[in-house]
Amino acid sequence: MTDTARDEGQDAVNDSARTPVVIVDDVKVDYRVLATGKRLGAGASRLFERGRATKTVQALKGVSFIAYENESIGVIGSNGSGKSTLMRAITGLTPVTSGAVYAKSRPSLLGVGAALMNELSGERNIILGGLAMGLSRKEIESQFEEIVDFTGIRDFIDMPMRTYSSGMSARLKFAIATAKEHEILIVDEALSVGDRRFQRKSEARIRAIREAAGTVFLVSHSMRSIRDTCSRVIWIEKGVLMMDGDTDEVVKAYEKSQNS
Numbered sequence: 001m002t003d004t005a006r007d008e009g010q011d012a013v014n015d016s017a018r019t020p021v022v023i024v025d026d027v028k029v030d031y032r033v034l035a036t037g038k039r040l041g042a043g044a045s046r047l048f049e050r051g052r053a054t055k056t057v058q059a060l061k062g063v064s065f066i067a068y069e070n071e072s073i074g075v076i077g078s079n080g081s082g083k084s085t086l087m088r089a090i091t092g093l094t095p096v097t098s099g100a101v102y103a104k105s106r107p108s109l110l111g112v113g114a115a116l117m118n119e120l121s122g123e124r125n126i127i128l129g130g131l132a133m134g135l136s137r138k139e140i141e142s143q144f145e146e147i148v149d150f151t152g153i154r155d156f157i158d159m160p161m162r163t164y165s166s167g168m169s170a171r172l173k174f175a176i177a178t179a180k181e182h183e184i185l186i187v188d189e190a191l192s193v194g195d196r197r198f199q200r201k202s203e204a205r206i207r208a209i210r211e212a213a214g215t216v217f218l219v220s221h222s223m224r225s226i227r228d229t230c231s232r233v234i235w236i237e238k239g240v241l242m243m244d245g246d247t248d249e250v251v252k253a254y255e256k257s258q259n260s
């Protein structure tokens with residue numbers, strides 16, 4: 001038997017002992033954009049675009065991988081390479097053009113754009129955000145102080161969110177979203193907004209989610225966050241899966257490609 005065949009055989013044995021949580025099978029996602037490259041408008045503005053020439057952008061060109069229980073997977077790649085599209089396809093927010101995604105339970109997406117209400121105070125957002133995530137009022141009440149502590153912005157918690165800096169809103173969003181135990185959590189760039197201390201706290205929380213049998217996907221341009229948090233990395237470039245494997249190996253190859 002060759003070394004490669006032996007390794008592949010061993011991989012198959014290891015994989016069969018683990019529980020798959022997300023299966024991404026040859027996923028392709030196309031977007032239709034105006035011929036000028038501009039994205040199509042939403043709702044009524046689409047009417048004005050009727051009859052205008054469009055073209056297709058292939059954001060994902062057939063991506064496949066399996067994520068297992070307890071994994072924390074970093075998702076890296078240049079701007080516009082398809083990372084967010086892949087994460088949105090996994091949550092079902094973006095329909096796949098072909099291929100399929102199978103998930104053990106509905107993945108939660110925690111992005112910088114996660115919906116909180118700007119006019120409401122941090123306090124009200126904790127309650128509403130908690131309810132939106134499926135926590136009961138009792139659960140929110142019992143965790144309220146801990147959530148506020150985690151945000152580190154107690155002094156501002158009764159002020160409207162519109163008065164917060166982007167780092168402060170990111171702290172609030174992260175604290176709310178991770179107050180609930182998630183089986184599959186996708187964190188899209190949220191960590192890069194907070195300061196170094198908050199990033200460390202967030203990374204520790206991601207590790208705790210993982211230890212509680214959760215699976216975490218972390219989309220980030222910060223190789224430090226990826227190295228500190230993830231055991232496996234998926235590298236996407238121009239809609240294609242370039243590499244999937246051990247964090248150190250994939251990050252090194254990615255950094256090399258960026259410097260060349």
Ligand SMILES: Nc1ncnc2c1ncn2[C@@H]1O[C@H](COP(=O)(O)OP(=O)(O)OP(=O)(O)O)[C@@H](O)[C@H]1O
Nearest residue numbers: 031033039057059078079080081082083084085086
């Ligand atoms: N709603 C959309 N309509 C049209 N094109 C889109 C849409 N969303 C993304 N795209 C295009 O699909 C491609 C992949 O974008 P995506 O946002 O997934 O990349 P990304 O890797 O997350 O980028 P970044 O690192 O800059 O956040 C890009 O060419 C982008 O312009």
